[in-house]
Amino acid sequence: MSVVRDGEGDQATMHVQSGVAAPKKAKAARTPDPTRFSPTDLGAWGFLLPFLAAYALFMLYPVGQALVMGFFDWDFLDITRRQWAGWDNYRRMFWGTEMTWSVDHLVVLRVIGLALLIPLARSWRKGSLPRASIATLAIMLVAIFGVILGIHPGEGGRWFDSQFWLSFGNTLLFVAMSTPAIVGTGLALALALNRPSRLTGLLRAMFFAPYVLSVAVMTLIWAFMLNPSLGLVGLVGDWFGATPINLLNSSTWAMSAIVLATLWWTVGFNLVLFLAGLQDIDVQQYEAASLDGANAWQKFRHVTVPGLRRTIRLVVVLQVIYSFQIFGQVFIMTRGGPDGATRVLIQHIFERGFRDFELGYASAMSVFLFIVIILVSVVQFMFLGGEEDEA
Amino acid sequence: MRDRRLFRITGLLLALALVAAACGGDDDTPAPADDDGSDAVADGEDIEITLARFFGDCDETTEGVTDVSEATTECEVIQILTNAFNEEDNGVTVERLGGAVWDQYYTQLSTTFAGGNPPHVAVMHSHRLPDFAGRSLLRPLDDDLAGADIDFADFTEPAQQGAMFEGDIFAVPFDIHGSLWHVNVDLFEQAGLVDDAGDPIMPTSVDELLEQAETIEAETGALYFSQDWFEFAVGARLFLGLVAQQGGDIVDADGNATVNTPEGQEALRVLNELATTASDPSQGYTDSESAFVAGDVAVLHNGTWVVDQYNRQADFNYAALQVPILYDQSGFWGDAHMWVLPDASNEDAVERDASLAFVAFLYENIGSWAAGTGHLANRTSVLTGGELDDAPQRANYADAADTAVFVPAVEGWAGAWDSLADELQATWISDKDPQSALADAEERMNENLGTVTD
Numbered sequence: 001m002s003v004v005r006d007g008e009g010d011q012a013t014m015h016v017q018s019g020v021a022a023p024k025k026a027k028a029a030r031t032p033d034p035t036r037f038s039p040t041d042l043g044a045w046g047f048l049l050p051f052l053a054a055y056a057l058f059m060l061y062p063v064g065q066a067l068v069m070g071f072f073d074w075d076f077l078d079i080t081r082r083q084w085a086g087w088d089n090y091r092r093m094f095w096g097t098e099m100t101w102s103v104d105h106l107v108v109l110r111v112i113g114l115a116l117l118i119p120l121a122r123s124w125r126k127g128s129l130p131r132a133s134i135a136t137l138a139i140m141l142v143a144i145f146g147v148i149l150g151i152h153p154g155e156g157g158r159w160f161d162s163q164f165w166l167s168f169g170n171t172l173l174f175v176a177m178s179t180p181a182i183v184g185t186g187l188a189l190a191l192a193l194n195r196p197s198r199l200t201g202l203l204r205a206m207f208f209a210p211y212v213l214s215v216a217v218m219t220l221i222w223a224f225m226l227n228p229s230l231g232l233v234g235l236v237g238d239w240f241g242a243t244p245i246n247l248l249n250s251s252t253w254a255m256s257a258i259v260l261a262t263l264w265w266t267v268g269f270n271l272v273l274f275l276a277g278l279q280d281i282d283v284q285q286y287e288a289a290s291l292d293g294a295n296a297w298q299k300f301r302h303v304t305v306p307g308l309r310r311t312i313r314l315v316v317v318l319q320v321i322y323s324f325q326i327f328g329q330v331f332i333m334t335r336g337g338p339d340g341a342t343r344v345l346i347q348h349i350f351e352r353g354f355r356d357f358e359l360g361y362a363s364a365m366s367v368f369l370f371i372v373i374i375l376v377s378v379v380q381f382m383f384l385g386g387e388e389d390e391a
Numbered sequence: 392m393r394d395r396r397l398f399r400i401t402g403l404l405l406a407l408a409l410v411a412a413a414c415g416g417d418d419d420t421p422a423p424a425d426d427d428g429s430d431a432v433a434d435g436e437d438i439e440i441t442l443a444r445f446f447g448d449c450d451e452t453t454e455g456v457t458d459v460s461e462a463t464t465e466c467e468v469i470q471i472l473t474n475a476f477n478e479e480d481n482g483v484t485v486e487r488l489g490g491a492v493w494d495q496y497y498t499q500l501s502t503t504f505a506g507g508n509p510p511h512v513a514v515m516h517s518h519r520l521p522d523f524a525g526r527s528l529l530r531p532l533d534d535d536l537a538g539a540d541i542d543f544a545d546f547t548e549p550a551q552q553g554a555m556f557e558g559d560i561f562a563v564p565f566d567i568h569g570s571l572w573h574v575n576v577d578l579f580e581q582a583g584l585v586d587d588a589g590d591p592i593m594p595t596s597v598d599e600l601l602e603q604a605e606t607i608e609a610e611t612g613a614l615y616f617s618q619d620w621f622e623f624a625v626g627a628r629l630f631l632g633l634v635a636q637q638g639g640d641i642v643d644a645d646g647n648a649t650v651n652t653p654e655g656q657e658a659l660r661v662l663n664e665l666a667t668t669a670s671d672p673s674q675g676y677t678d679s680e681s682a683f684v685a686g687d688v689a690v691l692h693n694g695t696w697v698v699d700q701y702n703r704q705a706d707f708n709y710a711a712l713q714v715p716i717l718y719d720q721s722g723f724w725g726d727a728h729m730w731v732l733p734d735a736s737n738e739d740a741v742e743r744d745a746s747l748a749f750v751a752f753l754y755e756n757i758g759s760w761a762a763g764t765g766h767l768a769n770r771t772s773v774l775t776g777g778e779l780d781d782a783p784q785r786a787n788y789a790d791a792a793d794t795a796v797f798v799p800a801v802e803g804w805a806g807a808w809d810s811l812a813d814e815l816q817a818t819w820i821s822d823k824d825p826q827s828a829l830a831d832a833e834e835r836m837n838e839n840l841g842t843v844t845d
Contacts, residue, residue, distance in 0.1 A: 077504050078526035158834060229678065246673045249621050251821045338621050339817040354498045356806045356839065357522065 063370065066363040074360030076353065082360075089364035093164050098157025101150045113145030133382045140375075164365065166340050167348040170255070171369075174344060175323040177259045183312075183319050185263060186270025191304070193271070194278045204275070208268035215265075215328035222261040223248070223333055248334050251341035258329055258342055265329075266322070270315050277311030278304070313384040317377050324373050345369055437484040438745045440511035441736070443500055444469060445493035459759045463703075465696060468763035476752045483745040485512075494623075497805070504528055509733035511746040515562060517553030517727040518798045518805070524556040525802045530732040530743075531559040539747040541754050547792045550769035553727040556800060562729035563750050565757060566766035569725030569795045570628050571788060572715060573683060573691040573701055575613075576708035582610035582689075593715040597661050600717060604669035607689045615669040617683060618692035619676035621820060624812035626662060628724035629692055632714050633658035635722030635796040641811070642799035648807060648836035651829040659818060659825045661717070666819035695788075698765030702783045711765070711784040713791055725795025727769065761785070767792040806839035 070089055075081035120138050123129045153159055189207055193200045210218065228234040228244035237244045247257040281304065289299045305312075327346035330336060336343030345365065353362030447466035457475040462468040473485050488503070488510055497519060503509045504523075515523065523529050536543050543551065546564055554562040572593070579591035584603060586592055594600040604615035619625040634641055639654030649655075666672040674682060683691035684704045698711045714723035730750045737743040753760075758778040761768035765784075768774050769792055779785045798804055814832035817823035 075526070077501060077523075077528060081526075161838070162831075163835070227678075228673070229681075246675070246678075249673050249675065249820065335622070337813065337816065337820075339821040339823065340813060341821075351806065351809075354501060355809075356803055357501070357526075 066366050066370075069360050070364035070367045072360045074358075074363065076357035076359045078357075085360060089361045090368075092160045092361060093365060093368065096153040096157055096159040098154040099151060100154035100157075101147075102152070103150060105150050105152045110145045110149050113141060113149070116141055129383065137379060137382070140379075163340070163343065163348055164345075167336075167343045167345045170341070170343055171324060171326065171345040173255060174259065174326050175320060177255065178262055178323045178326075179316065179319050181259060182263050182267055182323075183270060183315055186267050186315065187274050187308075187312075189267065189271045190274030190278055191300075194275060204271070207271055210265050211268035213265065216332065218261065218265045219329050219332040222257075222264075222329075226257055226261075249338050251339045254334050254338060254342045258326075258333060261333070262326070262329055270319065273311055273315050274308065277308045280311075281307035309384075313380065316384060317380050320376055320380065321373055324369065324376075437482055438741060439484045439486050440742060440745045440749065441488055442473065442485050442749070443488045443496075443503065443510040443513040445496040445514065447492075459756065459763060462763045463699070465764045468760055472753060472756050472759065476749055479752075481748060483748055485749055504733065504735070507735060509736050511732065511736045511742060512749055513731050513733060514565070515729050515731045517562075517564075517729060517800075518808070520553070520561055520729070520731070521556050521800050521802045521804065523731070524559075524561045528734060529561045530734045530737050531561060532563065532732065533560050535743075535747055536560065536563070539751040541751055545770045545772050547769050547771060547774075549725060549793065549795045549797055550727060552800070553797050554729055562731045563754055564769050565728045565730060565753060566760055566764070567725050567727050567769045567792050567795050568695045568766045569791060570632055570692060570714050570723040571695055571698070571791075572712045573693055573697070574710045574712055575683070575686060575689050575705070576710050577686070578607060578611050578613050578689040578707075580708075582607045591710060591712070593712065594717065595715065597664075597717050600661075600715070601664060601668065604665070608669070611689070613686075614671060614682065614688045616665050616690045616692070617670055617674055617679040617688040619679050620666065620670070620672040620674055621816050622675040624808055625676070625692065626815050626819075627808060627812040629714075630655075630658045630662060630811070630815055631796060631798065632723040633661055633717065636716060636718040636720055638719060640799075642801060642840075646799075646801045646840060648811075648833050648840060650811060650836065651826075651833045655829050656825065659815060659829060662815065663819055663825065672819045695765045695767060698784050699763070700765075709784075711787055713788045721794045722796050723791070723794070725791070725797055727797070728766070767795070801840055803840045807836040810835035810839055 071085060071087070073081070073083050073085040073088070117138060120134050120141075124131060124134050159165055193204050193207075213221075225231040226233050226247050228237075228246045233247065234244035245253070247253040285303045285307070286299055289303050294302065325346060326344050327350065330342045330344050331347055331350070334342045336347050346369070349362045349365045349369070352358045352365070446469050447464070449464065449466040449470050453462075453467050453470040453474060455474070456467075456471050457478050459468060459471045459475065462471050473487065477484050489499075496514075500509070500513055500515075509528070520529075541563055543554075543560060546554070547567070550564040550567055553567075554560055554564045574591050576585070576589075576591050579585050580589070582603075584592050584606060592603075594603050607613060607615045618629065631641060634650075634652075634654045637654040637657060639649075639652055641648065641650050641655070643649045671682075679688070679691060680693070680697070682688045684701065686705075686707050692714075695711075701709055701711070713721075716722075730753060732743070732746050732750070737746055757768055757770055758773045758776070760766065761773070762779055762782040762785075767788070768779060773779070774789060774792060779789070798808065801807075811832050814823070814828045814835065818825050818828045
């Protein structure tokens with residue numbers, strides 16, 4: 001990110017200098033020939049290449065390999081068992097026996113999904129977003145919530161891999177629970193700590209501190225905190241006369257406990273991003289708003305939020321991506337239990353790949369998760385703060 | 392202007408550094424370490440073999456120690472035995488690979504196989520053997536054992552079965568471990584549930600078990616029974632034992648899971664009776680242990696590996712007993728720790744002999760392992776040789792080495808076992824209907840075992 005910014009800055013400087021020294025060249029400089037190699041490019045590539053090499057080796061190559069392996073019955077350890085499987089792995093993921101479609105399957109979820117068409121229709125009328133984007137999303141919503149989610153195994157049938165759907169559903173639940181909680185808390189803390197004083201400096205450091213812990217340490221702390229007989233949560237419950245319950249052993253509460261632990265662990269990162277964003281907002285805007293008689297809420301609504309729009313988008317997109325990839329805390333704290341309540345997709349992928357040695361099937365599921373994350377990120381980029389960028 | 396030049400130069404330097412690093416790697420690569428073996432022999436130095444094991448890390452407390460009687464934990468016994476072997480003048484040095492936690496051990500071990508560089512010797516549970524032996528990753532030992540002075544016929548029947556796959560021997564068993572009833576004798580005495588000799592009376596039927604639970608609770612106020620109800624597959628272990636006691640099995644001859652049977656339904660009924668009337672199903676592994684050691688629980692269902700620990704920690708009169716026989720025959724969950732030789736790293740005869748020498752040394756010390764850990768010795772000569780007479784509690788459950796019920800030797804068992812444990816837990820954690828839990832368990836297990844057909 002910073003490299004690109006430096007590059008842009010560098011070019012901007014060059015324009016100005018060229019403009020003063022040689023007006024004729026200025027025109028050429030304003031529309032540089034993209035095919036021509038310039039010494040500045042050399043510097044830029046020098047910075048980019050090491051990153052790109054690592055990126056290609058550790059990110060692009062594995063993604064490509066996962067795509068290929070997803071079409072094989074690929075045993076982790078026995079090369080003689082590897083054979084072409086076509087779409088079998090995907091069929092095993094998405095299909096079952098006695099499959100049927102009914103209008104009332106997962107009806108609440110589907111109605112909520114389809115209800116998203118209403119704000120879309122409003123945007124369409126107002127013309128606040130590109131209509132092509134709206135149409136694309138509308139088609140996706142209808143396809144997913146209107147049609148696809150109505151498919152299920154009928155009487156006497158079953159999914160080929162029921163655990164896939166369970167763990168994917170839990171992953172979505174975790175994303176839905178953790179994203180607003182962690183982003184919202186990060187923003188609230190940033191607003192509270194966005195003032196220069198020694199105490200806020202200390203508090204910032206304290207809130208950020210858990211982020212540097214490894215997942216193993218963080219889960220150890222929380223397993224202890226949540227222990228009904230030894231931990232803080234049990235103690236506090238005791239004060240209020242409540243019978244301490246083991247949150248991690250309750251299929252109702254386990255996921256919330258994981259979200260809470262994750263919030264404590266990662267909110268510091270969002271806090272720092274939001275603080276940086278807040279410092280980019282010109283103080284004069286707040287002064288102007290005060291002169292206009294704006295109260296604190298109005299200043300937040302009309303100065304802070306628009307000023308933070310890009311930061312919010314960045315934080316939300318990153319948070320959603322991180323949340324989709326949840327694994328470590330669940331695997332250590334609950335192992336996916338109790339009763340599958342916290343079993344998430346990466347755990348399922350991990351177990352299929354490394355416990356059952358079914359690397360082909362695990363790859364296919366990874367590819368599915370990869371596509372879901374990309375789609376969700378693209379939709380977020382299209383709709384979060386899109387208006388500002390168009391301007 | 393100066394900034395721009397600096398930017399370009401730095402960028403160029405970075406790129407050059409990357410190229411240099413890439414090229415340098417090739418030039419500096421030393422000869423592969425694996426080749427050292429034969430050279431070392433020529434030089435009269437020790438051959439180094441690698442060992443992969445769990446049981447934990449305890450280098451600090453065992454450094455330089457070679458007297459196994461000083462050991463107090465599994466880790467210390469195996470590490471001191473390794474030290475003792477390295478100390479001997481046998482021309483072999485054993486180097487342990489990293490990774491010590493048992494439940495992540497197989498992931499680490501698998502990656503060494505996938506990377507083509509497995510250890511020379513590895514510890515393996517009996518239930519995991521089919522996954523590795525079935526993929527031709529382990530060396531069959533049928534022809535090697537006699538040369539290494541290992542008498543396979545001396546092992547007990549369950550131990551032999553656990554080390555074999557499709558008719559071949561793939562491992563040298565080190566122990567049998569399994570379920571035990573850890574008993575607070577004081578509480579039994581308080582409730583009048585002891586015989587004339589003062590030993591706790593074990594129930595002989597499910598009704599007696601539940602009556603005992605009522606009596607203990609009424610007379611002492613303590614919880615009758617505890618176990619880890621949800622962290623590890625402890626409930627599934629008791630389930631397996633209770634099914635076996637009724638003469639049932641959880642996998643049929645064709646390798647299909649068969650848990651939704653009358654025996655399975657009965658076993659799950661008993662587990663749920665215990666959970667709701669005589670136990671606290673919110674207890675996990677650590678909670679149940681602390682409750683037992685604190686004297687709040689009369690019976691704890693856990694394994695052989697904690698006998699010496701409880702013996703030290705308990706302030707009350709403690710007894711480690713076999714799982715009571717509630718039906719027609721004896722039956723309790725068992726497994727084995729065994730030593731295997733990965734094929735890929737034992738092709739060289741010199742290295743293979745070194746590996747076998749180490750395994751033979753461990754075989755000779757099975758008695759020390761059993762005495763120091765609480766696990767059952769698996770060799771008839773050790774069991775009858777008097778070596779374990781002084782070890783606490785062992786006499787109470789020594790017969791178990793002949794009667795342990797191992798999980799079936801089929802590929803994909805780890806996943807099937809997890810599925811079974813999941814579904815059983817759902818009945819006492821989320822009140823899932825036992826009938827559908829068993830039906831779902833069977834379906835999921837068969838999917839794990841690869842016996843589902845579309």
